[in-house]
Amino acid sequence: MIDDLPGADWCSEDAYTELLQCDRRFFAWEWLRRSRRYRRGWLRREHLPRAAARQMGLMGWIDPAIAAPRARPIWSVAIDPAVLDGWPAEPSRFRPLAQDMVDLLSVAPLVSVEVSAEAEHWLLSDGHWAIRLDLHEGTLLGGPLLIEHRMSGLRSLRPRLTALRQLASLAERGALAASLMPREQRAAQWIVELRVADAMLAGASHQEMARRLFRNAIAPQGWRVESAAYRSRIQRLVRRARARLADPLGGPWFAEQRS
Template identity: 60%
Template sequence: MDERSVAEDLFDIRALAAFVSVEIDDNHAEHWLMSDGHWTIRLDLHDGTLLAGPILVEHRVTGLESAKSKLEALRQFVVLAQRRNLPASMMPRERRAAQWIAELRVGDAILDGAGHQDIARALFGSSIAERRWRIENSSYRLRVQRLARVAREYLRQPLSGPWFL
């Protein structure tokens, strides 16, 4: 390898200083966390240190079942190290966001005095039967009941829960 190739392969944590925090455990192993609040990449050093300057990174993948998520994390790390930011296309989506939005909407509806049928119509529109909605749309009724139960619990505990992170 020529000198330029070696330099391009090195990683310097100082380039990402705005995104990093580190914990050094009792065994002197370093545990790095890189995050901007929307994404997080964790890097555990088994040997050596990132504190001494640029290093050549080696990545271990153990286990076939868990390799997929580890390889995705490695891909994110490489892009972050090269670009100094993580493009939106690589940021993980919050899997529960749609549920939290529904819970928030139901909480707002409860505060406005809406009943379960009103909430069901607001959430599911024309899927709700005009008459006998409790019988014709029992799955929607049960879903609204679950959402209302969770929303009421959040409303009992102001400034807590996923709405106020």
């Protein structure tokens, strides 16, 4: 059953290496695709209302077998504070310049879209970084468009301003500047937590996890006493993994973008 499958081979470090280059929204996907609720929803998706995916934070269903960086989750504005809100600009208010027009066809390999009654929900991503844009009214499906970006608030502006700078860089260069792709400082720790979750789903014991993750640091015998510190560490990791599986979007994936 899909409920019982780990997200990756926890015994292989290589299975998680690509995540070192991914932004935190892809860690959110890695936890969501491992959750039993999401996996069951995926299996029943044809019998569920369209809004069911949104209840799990996504604008549309994605096969939980697809790992980052191949996955392209389009997160809902309800949970992702970095989503840009755009409207077609009124010609009477702006004098359009060619370089100001948004042409997503020019970066077509990076583009995914979900269309709803409210908007076109666009994602631009190479699987490591992501830019989200909701276009209200009009369409970007027909070619270049001058977009008016609307923002409000002060503190909450920061993630959207970063997204706007990324969009401008992508439009100008066809790629993101390195300075706009900062590496997640806690990626290595988050990967360890994912490996422990996969080990749990695979039925591994605490000792097996410790010997695989910490290798020669674990005493060959009597590990409960001789390697008590590592045993405690595994127990903490297991508790964290269980909490993440129960609430996959409750981590720092979106909340810290608001800070």
